[in-house]
Every structure is written in C-alpha cells, then in structure tokens.
Amino acid sequence: MIIMKKRLFVAITLPDKFKEELTKFQLEIIKDMVNPPRLTAKENLHITVSFIGGVEELLVNELIVQLKEIQNEIKPFSLQFKETILAPPGRFHSMIWAVYEKNYEFAQLTKAINTITVLFLKKHRYQIYLSSHQDPIPHITLARFKDKTSLPDQSFPPLTIESLDVISFKLMQSQLTRKAPDYSVLESFPLK
16 A cells, blocks of 8 residues: 655745745846856745655644644744845855744744644654754745855845735645645644
C-alpha cells in the first residue's frame, strides 16, 4: 500500500499589493549583481511560521483540528518592516530576506504552532524539522543563491512598505516541481 504524504508548513500570506511591491523590489536589488540569485515567485512570497514536513494525507484533518485551537489564543497584530539582509543571520548566507521587527505576538504564534506541531509529529512518529529559534525572526525570502561561494557584504536599496496586518495564518502544502515549489492553501485560521 502506498502512503500518500503532503509536505506542509504554516505561513502568513501576503496581500496582493505587498506582493506587487516586493516583486518590483526584487528586480531592483538584483539589477547590478554579477551572479543574481533565483527570485522567489510572486505567488510564493509569504512569511513562514513553521515548517512541518511530510504528513500522511489521512492525518491532515487531525492536524487542522489541533491548529484551530490556536486561532482563539492570538489576537490580530501588525508587523513593521525593518530591513533587507543577506540571510540567514549568523550562518552561511544563501538567501535575501525582507526582515520585519521582532514581534511578541509573532513569537507567541510561532511558539503555539510549534508546540502543537511537535506533539502531533511525536504522536505519529514523524521527523521534527522545527527551527530551534527561541526568538523567531519574521521574514520573507526574496531570493536564493545557487552558487555556494561566500557572499560579500551587500547593501540593498531602501524598501518602503506599509505595516503588515496579520489577521490569519494558513496551513500550506508545498509541491516540489522542476522550476519552483507550488504552494496551495489547505486551511485558513482567522485570528480572533
């Protein structure tokens, strides 16, 4: 019997106006680069809250029920844009991030989702991929570098975007394709 799995993560999706602004900004930041990175497709721009990994299709509804418990714990909140950086910080730089200010509500949302997710993964004996960050950094991955050579320090043009109102989080499925991952929303969880 073949067990079908879905590759899952939890994300904060972005309004179309943000995606439009970020798409223009992506082109601006790479225009003078000798070896430009691969840009994140407009439709894939998001803030990852928690990467879960492969979960059997039959268990996805159980995970959804558990995630619904969180939506009443966290109130809607806003994220303020901070800067554009080579990332991840403190490690080999392989990406460009649009980083938001550290945010208490975002940290609480991440902690609540990670707690439920770890219990779910342990119960079903899945591998746990969750980040060890105690202080998560809300960010959008704008680009990924193909070349694994070290990158010189880079300055980026300024980005002026409005604060991002977070009114929900989403359980997403990632299907890997040759060109880029294809993301789809499995369930939306409005914050109350």
